[in-house]
Amino acid sequence: xxxxxxxxxxxxxxxxxxxxxxxxxxxxxxxxxxxxxxxxxxxxxxxxxxxxxxxxxxxxxxxxxxxxxxxxxxxxxxxxxxxxxxxxxxxxxxxxxxxxxxxxxxxxxxxxxxxxxxxxxxxxxxxxxxxxxxxxxxxxxxxxxxxxxxxxxxxxxxxxxxxxxxxxxxxxxxxxxxxxxxxxxxxxxxxxxxxxxxxxxxxxxxxxxxxxxxxxxxxxxxxxxxxxxxxxxxxxxxxxxxxxxxxxxxxxxxxxxxxxxxxxxxxxxxxxxxxxxxxxxxxxxxxxxxxxxxxxxxxxxxxxxxxxxxxxxxx
Numbered sequence: 001x002x003x004x005x006x007x008x009x010x011x012x013x014x015x016x017x018x019x020x021x022x023x024x025x026x027x028x029x030x031x032x033x034x035x036x037x038x039x040x041x042x043x044x045x046x047x048x049x050x051x052x053x054x055x056x057x058x059x060x061x062x063x064x065x066x067x068x069x070x071x072x073x074x075x076x077x078x079x080x081x082x083x084x085x086x087x088x089x090x091x092x093x094x095x096x097x098x099x100x101x102x103x104x105x106x107x108x109x110x111x112x113x114x115x116x117x118x119x120x121x122x123x124x125x126x127x128x129x130x131x132x133x134x135x136x137x138x139x140x141x142x143x144x145x146x147x148x149x150x151x152x153x154x155x156x157x158x159x160x161x162x163x164x165x166x167x168x169x170x171x172x173x174x175x176x177x178x179x180x181x182x183x184x185x186x187x188x189x190x191x192x193x194x195x196x197x198x199x200x201x202x203x204x205x206x207x208x209x210x211x212x213x214x215x216x217x218x219x220x221x222x223x224x225x226x227x228x229x230x231x232x233x234x235x236x237x238x239x240x241x242x243x244x245x246x247x248x249x250x251x252x253x254x255x256x257x258x259x260x261x262x263x264x265x266x267x268x269x270x271x272x273x274x275x276x277x278x279x280x281x282x283x284x285x286x287x288x289x290x291x292x293x294x295x296x297x298x299x300x301x302x303x304x305x306x307x308x309x310x311x312x313x314x315x
Contacts (some may be wrong), residue, residue: 002100013216014109014289015050015272017261018193021313022105023055025191026064028310033064035190035273036104036307040070041111045083051107052087066102068092095180104309105182106192112237113196114175117208117230120147120155122166127152130167156202156236166204168228175240182244182304197299198232200251207231214250232299241304249303255296257314258289 005313026035032199039048048069069075077091082157092098119130121144129151133143154170181192210217210226217226234251250257267286271279290296303312 012050012053012261013266013285014258015047016054016266017258017263018047018107018109019054019101021053021193021261022051022107022302023061024063024200024313025308026061026104027058028182029308031060031064032103034066034067034102034148035064036100036102036188037067038068038070038104038106040106040108041114042071042076042080044076044130045069045080045125047107047109048080049083052084057138065193066100068098070095084260095177095184098184101188104188104190104192106181106190108193109195111196112174112177112194112232113198113229114124114227115171115177116228117169117171117174119206119208120167120168120170122162122164124140125157127162127168140223142220159202160204162204167206168202168204169206169208169233169251170236171233173189174232178237178240179244180308182241184244185246185304185306186244189309191303191305191312193301193303193312194232194237194298195254195299195301196232197295200234202233202235232300234302237302241302246304247306247308249312252304252315253297253302254299254301255292257301260314263290267315 022037027033029035040049048067052062052067058247067084068088069077069089069091070093071080071091072093080091081089098104120127121130122128123144127147129147131143132140132146135141136224151170152196153171153207154172154175160169184190185192208219208228210219210222210228212222212226219226219228238248238251252260263286267282271282274282288294301314303315305312
């Protein structure tokens, strides 16, 4: 499937390839007359705009689309509306708001890392939950409280032997969201693609971090102003998908996934029409997305399908 030609900007290639991925899923599903293309956490709408621009020449694809964005922020909805001007787009705040019975194709890039995590701390021969309290000086600080049975049930069964001070990071909210995704796929048939940074084997330690104006900030400072993220446990996603009866693909390193989708070929095509400075930027961005020293291995892709017979592209 050909991708429409555009000026040489590597920033567009990632979204273009995900658009091609979605279009190929649609084609291999028999090109249904109606399909929901859902993006979770679409940011400013750039990825969806790139995906749609790249697939405008796929016969019948755009006409079949119900373009839907899962977004709660009015500010970001406004940015997405501007980025997707000219397209018929609707917004939902919860998966339960989707409605209808159309097959669904779900894209989610750096979405799961933004869902809340909880920390268990091993103290006194048992796991306790880390909580936030007030210090004697009146500032926010970490403390511990008894862990609920519900939380303890989420502890992986293949962890190393625990010792005092070990911290285990788990995300009931992430697990609950994936349950909704799997139910959606089972009810409608379709495919989902999640790309995020994370790990494939459970381990002790915490990855929760805060970013304020693109710089790291202490987690308990600038509360309500900084963005909080945490690494995704891809083994937990895999196990949940298999338990739900999904066809599960990956996880694979982002670099491998993008190369399988043809990022090298696409970047080469862009460089043919580029100035020397543009070509250098394209090459640098290609390395950033795919090289093992940068995003290539830290970020991973995982796919889930139901009711489809073909293996999704890239896996």
